[in-house]
Amino acid sequence: MARVLLRWALFAPLKSSSSLPFVQLPRTLHPPAAPTLATSSFAAAASPNYLHLPDDDLMAQCDLDTFKSSGPGGQHRNKRESAVRLCHRPTGIVAQAAEERSQHKNRAMALTRLRTLLALKVRKAIDLEGYTPPPELLQILPAKSTIRGKDVGPQIGPNNPKFALGMQALLDLIYALEGSVSGTAKVLGLSTGALSRLLLSDDSLRMAVNELRTSKGMKPLK
Amino acid sequence: MNWIWTVEMTLRFPLAIRSPLPPALASSLHRRLPILSSPSAAALSSSPPASPPLFLRPLVFSASRSDFLDFRRWAESLALAAGPRLTCDGGPDAGLLGRELSWLLEDASASSDSSVDEVRLRVELEELYRLWRERIEKRRPFQYIVGCEHWRDLILVVKEGVLIPRPETEVVVDLVAEVQGFEKGLWADLGTGSGAIAVGIGRMLKEGGRVLATDLSPVALEVARVNVERYELKDKIELRQGSWFEPLQDVEGELMGLVSNPPYIPSTNLSGLQAEVGQHEPKLALDGGDDGMDHLLHLCEGSSLALKSGGFFAFETNGDKQSKFIADLMTTRWRKVFHNVKMVSDFAGIKRFVTGFRR
Numbered sequence: 001m002a003r004v005l006l007r008w009a010l011f012a013p014l015k016s017s018s019s020l021p022f023v024q025l026p027r028t029l030h031p032p033a034a035p036t037l038a039t040s041s042f043a044a045a046a047s048p049n050y051l052h053l054p055d056d057d058l059m060a061q062c063d064l065d066t067f068k069s070s071g072p073g074g075q076h077r078n079k080r081e082s083a084v085r086l087c088h089r090p091t092g093i094v095a096q097a098a099e100e101r102s103q104h105k106n107r108a109m110a111l112t113r114l115r116t117l118l119a120l121k122v123r124k125a126i127d128l129e130g131y132t133p134p135p136e137l138l139q140i141l142p143a144k145s146t147i148r149g150k151d152v153g154p155q156i157g158p159n160n161p162k163f164a165l166g167m168q169a170l171l172d173l174i175y176a177l178e179g180s181v182s183g184t185a186k187v188l189g190l191s192t193g194a195l196s197r198l199l200l201s202d203d204s205l206r207m208a209v210n211e212l213r214t215s216k217g218m219k220p221l222k
Numbered sequence: 223m224n225w226i227w228t229v230e231m232t233l234r235f236p237l238a239i240r241s242p243l244p245p246a247l248a249s250s251l252h253r254r255l256p257i258l259s260s261p262s263a264a265a266l267s268s269s270p271p272a273s274p275p276l277f278l279r280p281l282v283f284s285a286s287r288s289d290f291l292d293f294r295r296w297a298e299s300l301a302l303a304a305g306p307r308l309t310c311d312g313g314p315d316a317g318l319l320g321r322e323l324s325w326l327l328e329d330a331s332a333s334s335d336s337s338v339d340e341v342r343l344r345v346e347l348e349e350l351y352r353l354w355r356e357r358i359e360k361r362r363p364f365q366y367i368v369g370c371e372h373w374r375d376l377i378l379v380v381k382e383g384v385l386i387p388r389p390e391t392e393v394v395v396d397l398v399a400e401v402q403g404f405e406k407g408l409w410a411d412l413g414t415g416s417g418a419i420a421v422g423i424g425r426m427l428k429e430g431g432r433v434l435a436t437d438l439s440p441v442a443l444e445v446a447r448v449n450v451e452r453y454e455l456k457d458k459i460e461l462r463q464g465s466w467f468e469p470l471q472d473v474e475g476e477l478m479g480l481v482s483n484p485p486y487i488p489s490t491n492l493s494g495l496q497a498e499v500g501q502h503e504p505k506l507a508l509d510g511g512d513d514g515m516d517h518l519l520h521l522c523e524g525s526s527l528a529l530k531s532g533g534f535f536a537f538e539t540n541g542d543k544q545s546k547f548i549a550d551l552m553t554t555r556w557r558k559v560f561h562n563v564k565m566v567s568d569f570a571g572i573k574r575f576v577t578g579f580r581r
Contacts, residue, residue: 064569071312072541073570074390075487075508078314078363078498082389084569098317101325101372103389103569 050090050118051165055111062086062114064107084110093117112161119168120208126176133169133188140166142198146189158202167205170198179213181221196221275369275379276329279344290331290341297323297354304358312496313361322364326354329368361497371416376425378416379448383441385507387418390538390568391483395422397536397566397577398479406430407478410528412466412521413437415507417446417459419481424455433459436469439506466517467524477529482521483538488514514540518548526559529580536566536577545573552578 050058064086071077083098084106095117097109133147139156140163141148156162170184177183185195199221200206210220285293301323305316314322330350332342345353356362365371365386371378373387374395380386398404405428411420414435424433435450437443443461450459462469470477487508492500499508510516518537525535539545545565552563563578 073568073572074388074538074540074574075385075483075485076491076495076499077312077388078365078386078496078503099321099324102374102376102392104374104392105372 049124049168050088050122051115051168058088058114059086059107059111061090062088082106086110086114088114088118091118091122093121115161115164116167116204119164120171120204122168123175124168124172126172128176128187131173131176131187133173136162136165137169137173137188138166140170140198141188141190142194144190144194148189158205163202167202170205171208174209175212179209179216179218181209273369276326276344277368277370277377278379281332281342281344283343283346284340285343285347287336287339287341289347293347293350293354294323294327296351300354300358308358308361308497311494313498314364319358322357323354326350326357326364326368329370361501363498363502366502373418374422376418376421376449376453378418378421379445379452380416381441381445382502383439383504384445385415385442385503387416388483390570390574391418392422393566393568393575394419394481394483394536394538395426397575398423398481398534399426401479401534404431404479404534407432408473408476409433409479409481410470410473410477411435412480412482413484413507413517414446414461415439415442415483417449417461419483420446420459421449421453421455423481424450424458425453427458431458434462434470434473435459436462436464436466438463438465439504441504442507466520467528470528474527475530477533479534479536480521480525480529481536484510484517484521486510486514486518486538486540486544488512488540510540515544515547518544519551522548522552522556526556526580531580533580534577535560535580536575538575539573541572541574545576548576549578552576 050061053061064084082101082103083096084103085094085096086107087094093114095110095114097106097113100106100109135152138145138148138152141152142155156166173187174180174184177187181195181199182192185192188195190198199209206221213220298320301319302316305319308319309315330344334341343350353367357364357367363386365380366382369379369381371380371386373389374392378387398409401407404423405426409420409423409427409432411417411423411433414420414437417435420433420435427433435446437446440463443463446461450456450461485506485508487495487510489509489512491514492505492509494500495508510518518539521535521537525533529535537548539548549563549565552560559581560578561581563576565573566575566577568574
């Protein structure tokens with residue numbers, strides 16, 4: 001019986017942050033040290049899927065706590081910290097944004113990055129027996145997938161905000177299948193080549209998959 | 223004459239222009255004809271020559287891509303070399319200067335395919351050299367150089383003589399949005415400066431809602447007017463000149479809310495400010511008197527008369543000490559006038575705002 005129960009695994013920090021600038025992971029994120037780790041059935045039941053939260057609720061789970069030590073601020077400073085750093089309390093994931101010209105917009109940008117990071121780093125266990133891919137995963141699959149019904153609508157790409165949800169579900173599946181691209185492709189009704197192309201279409205997704213494959217002694221996708 | 227708005231109009235309705243070009247635009251189009259340089263621009267009391275913000279100027283110049291890249295490299299090296307010198311009074315570090323440079327180029331040029339050998343510009347390349355040198359060597363604030371500041375989701379026009387709106391102050395608009403029924407109320411923004419808070423509130427108002435924005439400085443009001451017009455809020459925001467409550471005597475006791483970011487820096491601290499602020503921004507908008515609270519105390523006292531019963535106020539302060547002082551005063555000596563007085567922190571964890579209600 002291929003029942004794979006993964007723990008809420010948080011994998012090691014991305015080495016290259018080229019696609020996700022300003023992202024850092026605190027040391028406490030290494031799985032052995034994370035106090036929030038629990039068996040998945042518990043964790044899955046107890047924790048909501050953060051990506052389903054509206055912006056305000058997700059923001060309420062975050063500390064905006066970086067720039068505390070830098071002087072009086074306000075009228076004293078020109079262009080003080082329009083940069084924003086969000087620390088998501090439940091997971092410890094940190095997302096920053098500095099390139100926008102207003103703090104307001106940097107907040108929105110940091111929140112978008114946080115969603116991507118949550119998708120990349122928070123894993124949910126999947127019971128492979130009787131697994132059906134959720135609609136958000138079907139939406140990011142190419143049309144040629146044999147399990148993708150006609151009612152799913154056009155394929156959603158990495159630039160669509162909804163891509164993060166699909167990416168999260170896809171990574172959950174790949175983790176459950178221990179990094180096997182061909183195994184995952186089979187479940188999703190795709191050729192191995194077609195799934196590889198999807199995995200390579202987004203830098204952060206590619207890096208997450210390769211991180212996993214490398215940790216399992218498999219060749220990274222190129 | 224309102225130079226910026228005129229240029230806006232010409233940009234929006236390029237075919238409808240019948241009158242001669244506004245002086246600022248004419249002079250930039252015909253730089254080599256000194257006879258066209260504007261007498262009215264020179265006559266403006268507000269020191270530097272009036273010229274529209276970069277991002278609103280027409281794309282009438284160009285440079286070869288290699289010259290453009292040369293500028294960028296030169297500007298980067300200037301910033302890198304100046305970095306350590308600038309940070310010692312709290313000025314920008316090399317990282318921030320690098321971002322400012324990108325924003326300058328974003329405002330001054332049209333994005334184009336990197337295979338095209340020509341970059342279209344809103345100022346001549348030599349002017350960009352001059353502007354960046356001013357930024358680094360004279361510490362002229364970046365926002366005055368480009369003539370705007372991005373604040374919340376707004377792009378506000380600013381120029382010398384007007385306080386550059388700060389990121390901390392973005393929160394005041396959120397505080398107002400939490401007040402029940404604010405959309406239909408009469409609000410006042412005292413010492414509006416560029417009009418930032420007033421425009422932020424004005425954009426959220428519904429039928430019946432209005433903001434009265436006041437300032438003592440004619441330059442500030444001129445800039446505020448541009449921002450109000452750019453966001454098409456003329457019917458929601460009324461600008462009035464005068465000191466604090468003076469221009470509001472006709473609405474005494476009628477305000478649903480009152481907000482202000484008054485000058486709050488203690489006079490003794492003015493000399494130690496980073497050069498961008500101390501040497502370039504208006505003292506009028508910074509100097510709060512001996513302990514920095516001259517204007518805040520006046521505002522507190524005045525709001526007891528200006529606000530209607532149940533009316534809301536939010537003031538920005540210098541931080542923890544001032545906020546505590548004001549909040550204490552309002553919950554002791556003035557407890558019969560105000561209630562539900564709170565201190566609200568900014569994103570750096572400093573108690574930046576005092577809010578409360580008129581009984």
